[in-house]
Amino acid sequence: MTESWFAASRPRRKRPAASSFQTAKEKPQEGEVVAAGPGARDDSGQLRPLDVKVGDRILFGKWSGTEIKLNGEDLLIMKESDVMGVIEVDAVARNAA
Numbered sequence: 348m349t350e351s352w353f354a355a356s357r358p359r360r361k362r363p364a365a366s367s368f369q370t371a372k373e374k375p376q377e378g379e380v381v382a383a384g385p386g387a388r389d390d391s392g393q394l395r396p397l398d399v400k401v402g403d404r405i406l407f408g409k410w411s412g413t414e415i416k417l418n419g420e421d422l423l424i425m426k427e428s429d430v431m432g433v434i435e436v437d438a439v440a441r442n443a444a
Contacts, residue, residue, distance in 0.1 A: 356421070
């Protein structure tokens with residue numbers, strides 16, 4: 348991966364049978380970073396590392412990224428600017444308790 352691009356995978360979710368009549372395909376706007384480039388170069392040529400890293404759970408816009416299939420896995424290739432936030436695992440655990 349190069350520059351400020353990275354790959355993310357969407358979690359697989361099962362929909363309840365009661366909602367199977369819906370015709371619109373719902374896509375989660377959450378994923379996990381599975382690969383990342385080294386970062387982007389600023390105006391002076393210095394490498395600025397990405398704020399996201401492999402393993403981060405992220406939130407992104409509904410139409411963010413480009414969908415690809417690689418080795419049978421559906422992935423999104425997106426820019427760091429598409430990321431709305433990083434979900435901290437500790438915060439999720441605290442809210443669930």
